[in-house]
Amino acid sequence: MDHTTVKSPKKHEIRILRAMIIIGVINMAYFFIWFIQPDHISYLPLYVIIVLVLLFQFLRILHEWYHYFNIKMPANVPMPPGYRPTVDVFTTYFPGEPYEMTEQTLEAILSIRYPHETWLCDEANDQRLKEFCASRGIHHVTRNSRKDAKAGNINNALQYASGEICVIIDPDHVPHPDFLDPIVPHFANTEIGYVQIVQAYYNFDESFVAKGAAQQTFQFYGPMMMSMNHYGTVLAIGANCTFRREALDSIGGHAPGLAEDMHTSMLLHAKGWKSVYVPKILARGQVPSTLHAYFMQQLKWSRGTWDLLVHVLPKIFTDLSWRQRLHYLTAPFYYFSGIIYFLNFLIPIICLVFAILPWKGDFFTFALLILPLFASTVLIRHYVQRWVMEEKERGFHLLGGILQIGTWWVHSLGILYTFIGKKVPYLPTPKDNRDQSHWTLLLPNILVGLFSVAAIIYGLRYDWNPYSIIMAGIALTNFTSMSIVTYIGINSRRMQHSAGRITPMSVFLWTKRQFWYLRHFLYRGLRLGGLMILLLLTLGMFVAQRNDKQAFQDPPKAQQHTGRLITGEFSPYGDRGLSATGPSDLASGIVSFYSSWTDSLPNKEYFASIYNTGRIPMVTWEPWISDSKEDLHSISVFSLINQGEFDEYLTESAKYFAALERPVLIRFAHEVDNPFYPWSEEGSVSPQNFKNAFRRVVSVFRNQGARNVTWVYNPWKASALDQYYPGDDVVDWIGVTLLDYGPHLQNRSYSFNELYAPFHERLIAYPGKHVILAEMGTLSEDRSKWLSNAFSSIYERYPEISALIFFQSDKDQNIPPGVSDVEFLNWSINNTSQVSALLSDKFDVQQWSNQLINTRKPNGAFKKQPMDVSGITYNKAHQWFRNVHSLNRRVLEEDFAQIRSLGFTEIKRQGPGMYDQNVLSVAQDMNMKVHYAFWLEPDSIYIQEQELDIMDRVRELKNDRSIASWNLTGAVFNQIDLLYDPVERVIQADWWARRVNEMAGRLHSLDPERPVTIDYKLGVSGVHEFLQIAGMIPEIDQWVLYPADSLVLTVVSDSLNKWKVPYYWEGPAPEIFCDYNGFMPWQDRYQRELVVFDGLVDIWGRRKQNYLKVDQCLNGNRVDVDIPAWNFILPAIPAWPQSSFPLQAIQYRNGEPEALTDSGPWTIDWYLVQVDVFGNEKAIMPVGKGPSVQLELPWNADYFKVLMVIHNTSISKHITKPLVLPVHPSQRDQYTSLK
Template identity: 40%
Template sequence: MRLLVGLGVLFLLRFGWWFIASSPVGFAPLFWLLTLSLGFALLHIGYEWYHYVNVREPVASHATSRLTVDVLTTACPGEPLAMIEQTLRAMKAIRYPHTDYLCDEGNNPYLQALCSELNIVYVTRQLKVNAKAGNINNALQGATGDLCVVLDPDHVPTSDFLEHVLPYFADPTVGFVQVVQSYGNQSEGLVALGAAQQTYYFYGPLMMGMNAYGTVQAIGANCTFRRAALDSIGGHAAGLTEDMHTAMRLHAKGWRSVYVPRVLSKGLVPSSLAAYYSQQLKWSRGAFDLLLRVYPRLFAHFSWRQRLHYLLLPLYFLSGVITLIDLAIPIASLVLYQFPWHIPIREFMVYALPLVGLIFLIRHYAQQWLREPHETGLHITGGFLRVGTWWVYAIGFCYALLRIKVPYIPTPKEGKIENEWKLSLPNILVAFISIGAAVYGVSISSTNATKMMAGFAVTNAIILLIVVLMGQHALLRFLNAKAAALFGRNLHQRLSHFSASLTSVLETAVRRYSLVIATVLVVSAAFSDVLVSRRHSMLKQRQAEKWIHTGGDDVHFGLMLPNQDTIQTLTSQEVDQSMLPATSPSRIVAINLSTINSSGLPVILIQSLLQRHTVPLLTWHVNAGDTLPSTLIAHQLKQIEGMVMLRPMLSAHSASAYRREWQLLVGRIQNAGGTNAAWIWSPPQPDSLIQYFPGARYTNWIAADYRHQNVREICGATSPYQKMRLQISSRIELHERPVVLFAAPDLHQQSAAQSKIIRSACAEIKAVVYQSSMSNDKTVLSQTRRKRRRLLANVHDTGSKKTTHLKNLELTKSPVF
């Protein structure tokens, strides 16, 4: 188990690291709510694992000291007399010498006569305060035993009950000993089955894990106390959860507790929604009250492990608020069309599924510590019932915050036979709201995110409606009768037998091959990490290249070189120190080629630019009658690892001929496999874009050539570019194409300021390529740069006059492109 839990912790850290690194924040309110829900689930898992690795079987002492014992049970008006009588007779049959007490709150003559017949001490009281705790304390005033056993009236003890408990009191530091609380009426209905399933792990590995730090929880039934321990805290502590309150005070006083994992009694679990909800409301209100008001007062008296124990134990009932969040998030997401997490669903599955698989494996491996054979399984009924109790737990939490009192009413012991529609109304309401939100969300959007949220909403609705059905006892009996008439009365037995056999096989396989399964999960997780890492690398590369096809969200800047010979004398450092802005997200280097002959593209030049982490933009003129080696160009493009921007300058006698020539040129290269090229279209007639546009399939960018103006001038209201913008906005296929602007540099503004101008005034512009003053002569190049730096250093001293001179200097030195 320690090895499995160790792997589980590693998987938890792996998931957490990925979750944080993936920057998943979507719509902030929903994100934090869903993250809170996820955190609560992981905290609950950690709480379970903490106890699994600390499971201890207590070692009984062989000391033979004789201790006197009092055995007490209670009776309240309305509880079945036959049930109480069965418990009293079983108490009397306990073999170890003891004195029996019945603490009757109802002054019932029948019970009084029965106690007289069985020689059981009958105790009643006139002043009925502090509910069950007050009732027991009243009886203890006349009891004289060294130990006292507290039994609920529905729990029938075995005759050897005390023989398994007393040896642990040889340790004088033990204040109480708790045994398993087991039930015998799970078959009464789905509510009874679900309520019982919720206790299996608690009375198995969790309570056994508490043995490791001597802080076993006291339960209201089947608990044996040392009288000296009770007297040290003034008797049983009052409250809705008097058992937990008493345990807290005993542990704060330094008393230890022991859990004996033996079934020494059989009790009754609530079999109706009314009984179950009443019990859970009382427990949740009482547990939160202890956490908020008693825990802070006793905090200093606890050990650190006890502080952790009594902090986390009441949080089980916070699951109502968390479930409410889980129900509300898909509804809100679908109605608002906002999503809590922005994460790739495949990656989420890669990191979550191995963790879920290991959680499942650990939980089923822990079933070896369940107390009875029938307790193994998936416990789906119990899980559904807990989800359907969300509103009860939430009310208990609110009542605790607002100090609203809940009367202490013993859990009803007889399940009602009629349908419980009224108690199901909250679940019915939320189920139909979830379905409505799913229908509405899908009707306005059919994205994968919407469909996923709709799936969550419908799943929640199905679970809630199943819980509703669980509470309709008459309807279920009717359906069972119909099924028996159609398929035979032994259908249920056959299904139960098949389920039990399947569960047995599953549990045996899990325990026998747990390490093998864990190894498979580890290997699959490691393999998944490699795949995800490769996918991230590919996505980063694609993301870096995506803007070349679509323009992206940023404004990209580039540098225009005179010709392809310049690059041979240009180093990477010189590119960085050139007019090209260092803050550009992707740097473009544009080169004018005289033509492309039979040798195809200048592959060495392109590779040289790509190695400098720049994007090549090649411009060449295609004269009438030129035949381009399309197959060769496509082959060369496939050999190049990176994206290339191509800008052929065509000429034709008419618009239709121009379109046809462009489509043939681009189409042949694309069809031959040259797909890593982005095609930049320069309109031959800027006033006739629509007539000359060759089509969206053959065009990635639209070029706007205004190289004798800077960005501020081009984006101005009176710029000639505004006429081109009107044409671009008039047709959707033009409007969807990003614009690359060829412009003069503006020495007054940094690239960030120019980007701001573009985003506000010319949002369609996604790239700016500046004129360059570089020449083929490297000496002239260096002199130009030095002169530029000197002039820039004096700009602030000499004002706009020198700035204008510098600008004119750049324009006169710029070659015609």
């Protein structure tokens, strides 16, 4: 017999399900709390609506999960001995219902094995049915009025029936012969008022409507009703419910109403009667198979349940248990989803038509948080499908969901009718299967679909941005849903009548059937692995979030060694300090030699012998100016250099080196702190004297175009590194002398780590500087082992080391003081092949690319005419999916209007990007010009692909009249500094210069009308190199120069103007606008892993001080508001990580600082800003508000700054200071080890 049942949940299944629900609740709470943060509000009215929609949907999901949390099967109750209650079985008839259907049901009722009386409650007093009943012994009851509809009809029959148990079966439901066998035993418990069974359907596949309507009930009659059984909230379903007659009499009979079954169960529960759910299919009925019938049923239920909520529930609320109160309070809200769906239709239409963004935020984080929440809903829903009644009831139930969406207006109408008091007649759901769908029933959905499509077309043409595309996607989904509902409304019988014909729907059904074959495996996988999948997704989300937060605490990741190492050697011959140039196992890229100023430089043939082997020279250039040490000690060679005494010598030397046109390393005045050398402190060398001399030497070389020379600064001891450092702009390499004297010094050998670690600790302050071990050797007994350990240390711990020179002198007479038992030291390595193998095991030992380098000085003024341009660099929301900002038309129009109010009509914008269409369209509408920039990646591997993309984009946009020029941005010549060592970067710069010139030429060919510009970051000492590079790229019309520091503007401009360089400035300095031509960033940028505080406007849209300065100097506008001159000082108290650290704003009275206690109309916000090893800001975290806050100190405080923002609603002032913590010397080692 077909009374399908399910197995009772096992304990471990319940534990798994509850774990999944708890995880789902956590995911939901986490997402919702994040979503409703004030920073995410863009357009408040729509944002509130979205939050309310989300809240409703989340409550609805929680309501569903609540009904999964305690799935419980009722015990199988055997029939107690001697218990045989009398039973009456009632069904009804309403005029117009099919006779065959009613007669089939009556025949089935008669076939029920348990003794009973059969009753037909006939509203029509139909003669055919009277004769049918008379011939079969069925009680036929009729009445003269139709008061209370179905409930009144049943109550009328109850007057004549006397059974202890009453079964009410709809005329379209066919009970099985054993229908009463599992039900009646439950009534032996005198507290039971009614027993409900599964409502199943035999016309499930009759039409699309029938299939969708049935899908909506599967979860309800399975796991949800099983939980209701546990909660005592089982809902009576009028189609096939069994009541105790005494219970019905206690409430005055079957309760009336459009939702008479819910009304009846509500009253019974209020009277204290209990209910039981038997999860067995003991009857099968009809589900509405036409849209007309389905809509009629849903309107009746919506109106009926809300009527109960408004008018009945308040009267009996206190008589119900808390679970019953919750149940009857929330059940009608199923139909409130109609209003929610309407809002879901309305939101994307409004957003697209009016170019409004209700929400703003980091889309990457949104996707990261929504994924586990979405997975929670899907996986939990599939997991509980092990407790649905039949295999065919499992699945995603998409058709049921779409049908419910399409019923939005019906459900909404039912709620509206409740509040305006409009009656809905109680008519049985049509069961004659005649499709009476009329266009009026389809019109609301058709209108929603049409409005959605119109909004998509208009919205994307008017405002093309990622969020409008997302809204268009939602609108397209709505249109698709409405189209499907309209289709099945028109073709509700198509599932039966389209057999044998190929139609779009038949193709869809065929595809669906193919998927059906796989669904068993898919559903089984989702059910079996649901918890594991959910755990992995949730943990992944939390780990990603934690990593974001932890990354804020952790120091920047240690740089990893590239594995690329250049090796060289000093293998002396003769007495001039020259080195052998023949092939060597140890010297892959460098030949090191020494040259004194008292000697002439080696001839060009010597250099050629080095270059011809694929290596380059490193000259240790020793400023010996006398053969007498005594004379040198009495003369400061650096003072003479600074006085210009050696300018002629230096100039000739520079010309000589430049003429080589190939790379050279010069290690000038090495080990200035070593008293052995005459140029050391014994020669009255002050650190500043040395630094000035070093800078002068480099300057002379650069003036002569010797950009092929890279400079090595090599102190003797680590303690002198900072003291004598000449400056980043003149030091290409930091050299380290690393010699282990073995037993000749303190009778022990020092490991590589012991010798190098002091340098490494100080080199942290010089991020990006490459290190060359200019002299490396050991006199230990096991040299191979010492070197092997050294190579491992370099690879694992010291990524800054890019090159090393093996000191291969076999007759070194520089004997350490106190050593008298040796005549000379032998540093040479005998087993060079073994050492070479050890090197190759760890490193990719390479040579430098040996190509010509342009060392020609600029020979004349530039011919391009400079453009007189000033404007705004507008890179707001460039990476949209990682950005807190978005650029819809409203935002662009507001920003561009503000930019124009400053007097600017030109912007520079990097592309291609998702916002290009919007930016160019709004710029054209507002008569603004766009300097369109393309980012150049410095990795030459991608140059061909980049160039193709650039050319394609220029072809697409060259007819756009809002574009003023094409720009190559990214400062590629400066970026290569971060990727290559100092020698290779010069080689790469020349390669890029040639390639950029070719690229600019092609751009001119494609678009002869527009100039081509390129970015370049310029330092004070880099003018000559810039001029040389610029001279190599004549196709560039204009150079966009980014000042490396504030001095560049004033120091360099005269030189550039002298050479008539076509350029303009770009950067954050207001002087760019006030005194020069150029571009300045518009707004601070805030996105994942990047924060930049260089804009005229801050992250939150408030005007910064630079904005006010620019407005004043250009337009004479002066803000009447005086921004407070407040500041803050980090307290000089020892502190530990994760301890509380006070931050206090201060004000000055009579020049003396005092604590600020009241900020008045101004607000003070405090932030921690994380920086990377190069000092670039990468993340920001709020700390607190007010004049004083307590900061929990992060670990690795060296990588943080404190930002104080003083602001009102429109103006802000930023003050940033490094978070430098004072640590007592006695605690420094312990603190360092903790870090």
